[in-house]
Amino acid sequence: MASLTVVSHALLGALLLPPLLNLLPIVAGAAVIRRWPRAGRLLLAFGVTLTYLLSIPQTAIWLAQGVERYPTIRPADLSSVDAIVVLGGGKRQASEYEAIVPGDDSLARLRYGAYLARHSHKPLLVTGGAPLGGVPEGEVMARTLQQDYGLTARWVESRSSTTLENAQLSAPMLKAAGATRIALVSQGWHLARAVPFFQRQGLQVLPAPTGLIRYEGPAFMRYVPSGGAMRNCHVLLREYIGLLYYRLRPGA
Known part of the structure; x- marks a missing residue:
């Protein structure tokens, strides 16, 4: 039987994490662009920019710096x-x-x-x-x-x-x-x-x-979108949310 805690966390995460995190402003922008052109264009631009940023290795590297706190051991x-x-x-x-x-x-x-x-x-x-x-x-x-x-x-x-x-x-x-x-x-x-x-x-x-977040290849490749980088960004953002959740949760 599935844990209600885990299921509820997964549903909440679906709203707060990619791909919905970056798709929602795109959908919202497309919905309002005829009535409010400027707001619609801004939402579309924000969603597209966010989609790009959350799919490149460099963003994953930046995010990892805040949670990969411990050195490797022997x-x-x-x-x-x-x-x-x-x-x-x-x-x-x-x-x-x-x-x-x-x-x-x-x-x-x-x-x-x-x-x-x-x-x-x-x-x-x-x-x-x-x-x-x-x-x-x-x-x-x-x-x-x-x-x-x-x-x-x-x-x-x-x-x-x-x-x-x-x-x-x-x-x-x-x-x-x-x-x-x-x-x-x-x-x-x-x-x-x-x-x-x-x-x-x-x-x-x-x-x-x-499994530390590392990438090989020339520096410019860090700005080329990839599925692996998108997954890493998703995982890292989830950890930030998890850290915040347990910091705010009494007794955790």
Whole structure:
């Protein structure tokens, strides 16, 4: 059964994020341009400009600077931690495998978590429920760790629906085993929101970012629209909204 919290957040995000964010002024401009030509043209121009800005790598780079707050680490930096926590980031139906597999974000996190675990010999916790129904992400991640990386997760948290719940439900499992110092693995843009949640559960957190927003090629290509840059802008804006939401939400 889908989480009402996750569904409501998704619906609100649809209104506040691309593509509706930039399509609405275009639609509004087209609707009023005959009656109010100047206002219509301004709305159309604003919508087109916003569409361009939210589809270029340079905007993603600017946005990332505000949320990618933590430097990358090396396995040697994990000498003082008790466990590695990998946050779920989605799953998908893979017909070629006839199975549910980790989504792109989850897979990037799992790969880095496995890399750190192999080189540091620290135990792994994977966390993620089934906010939209189906098999919990934690179980999918644990299976993938075993099948693809030959690693067994010591803890599997599979009831959470949000990043906040990842922290709330994972912390007791870790503390019961005496693990209070963790390396937290997720995309760099996600850790700005995730790290405080785990710290508030009484854990010492070493951020372990992966998937940092970077682009190759000549500088002028940063101003050429692309689908990848559009996705990155969407994800980064969502994180800004998430940070604002939890800052305003009492007790979060």
